[in-house]
Amino acid sequence: MSHDFQTDIDAVARIDAVNTILNVICQTTGMGFAAVARVTEDRWIVCQVLDKIDFGLAPGGELELVSTICNDIRDSGKAVVIDHVAEDEAFRTHRSPLQYGFQSYISMPIVRQDGSLFGTLCAIDPNPAKLNNPVTIGMFEMFAQLISAQLDSVDNVSLARAGLASERQMAELREQFIGVLGHDLRNPLAAIGSGTNMLLKTPLDDKATRIVTLMQGAVVRMESLISNVMDFASGHLGSGIELAKVRGDMRPALLQVIEELRLANPDREILARIDCETPVHADPVRVAQLFSNLLANALTHGAPELPVEVEASANGGSFLLSIVNGGEAIPAHLHAELFQPFSRPSGSAGRSGLGLGLYIASQIAEAHGGTIAVSSTADETRFTFSMPTG
Template sequence: MHALVWAVVLLGVACAGSGVLALVLRRRLTLLRADNEQLRSVVRRRMERPQIFSHEVRTPLALIRGATELLLEGTPGPLTERQREFVETIADNTAQMTQLSETMLTEARIEAQLLTLRRERVEVRSLVRQAVSELRHFTRIPIELDNTGARISLDGDPALLRQALWNLVNNAVRHAGPGATISVQVSEADETAVIAVTDDGAGMTDSDRARLFQPFSSPPGENDRHGTGLGMLVAQRVIAAHGGRLLIDTIDGRGTSILCALPLGDPATSLPPPAADQETP
């Protein structure tokens, strides 16, 4: 009889304890949800600054770019060789600043985990052709394009893929140096679109390669050649988000090849955290 009484008492205590535990857990869950919403609000507010910055910078840059394109086309009248050289310099640096503002905004969205892929059917050869055509207007380094063959289509975010490709070719332009030639080749192998960006320029030293995906890591005074590093970081993350990868092959003094491999399947739609290092074939 006593054992039965104790069993009932212990059962009552256990039920009361589970009820208290449920209340505690429910309260903690409510607090966690509130904290999560507060953190989301902080992130959204932090994102407003780069968005405003990007808008305020891109608007005047678009006007400058439009004016330089009209000058280069000879709309107001013919330019002397010296004048054309100055206008091309303005156009080149305007394009660099426009791309930098877009890259900074994309990188801020990725860091805040607020950026997802807006997928649609993308024809890879057409995307590459448009990007190379645009870049040819803003650099004096020749860019050769090998882009013949059957259509290559995948589901992806065309704006982000274009930005990643622009950054890859622009990186080659910066590292190649004067007198070099950039070549861009598009092919398909094993259900994978392969975009190869190659230059026959100076190549990269071991230290250059180690800093390739590390923003703002160039020594003072070297940013003119190496850039901020944001472009390659964003390119790496965007390609990874599409289930792809970047392969780097470079020899100091002999040029660099960057292979971008994009699967034609359907990877996840959220951008992952950055990879620690570049891959090597």
């Protein structure tokens, strides 16, 4: 591999947002492989990759260019989106899916400021996926633009001026990144949520009611994922967790979270003991987000046959919120790692989620001057958030 390609790989590696972008792509599309690739007239080389399907490529890995659909994209300069290769007239006999065994594919060109093609932002999976829609395509377009903008910044700014230029560029990238997630994903999600609410007000048979209820649960879960990614982007790129503190009763916010997650998990039992009449000086929206992340974590990783218990109290100058689930104990040496971004509890391989919930919860706790403690035995796993009431 030539020095120029290593320079390209290093340039992409220096873009902090790329790892988050690849994680968001896999989680929102359900696909198992996403990558940023350098594409030239005769080479296809991976610069950064997230591989959950053991495709076998790492940064610096190379595929024969003519065996890839990116070769077509290099010629046309246009994205290629395939929901199901076997049903796609243009690509069902193409060499690439036949050779590499994928059924869904999306690749967006990364075009530099001077109009030249750097490469592609692409994703594949052995199963079909719903990709050919404005939300997914718009997300890929914006992510490709973000990568291109940062690559241009790396090229155009000297090392002596990199600090100031990077700060300005990161501010722009943050606003664009959050704008994509906040507008292009949340607006259609809100429409889906409104549609399911309307459907449940009409006469439906039992099967249709179950399906619409599951859709409502998926909307709640997706809203949580979007909020976590937006907060991670804000915190990781500089602005941190913002609070709007008021003094008031925390019960309505906690009860709303419980009802939302009961809706999203109709087969799970949630037992709640809420005793917090003492007013608390906090941001109720952020505390509800923290609680939602902890409770969703317990429902996801706890034993499904056992109830999840919630205890909340506000007295003696402290607000305490505990979430308890049964199931396999989390080893003590892993407790600190739980609150790192993209981390998941032991035994969670294959479970859904970005691995940001506990990290965001810990940041919200810290912003309130509080802490989250974890204890785990064969009998129960308990996460406890504590903060001053004043």
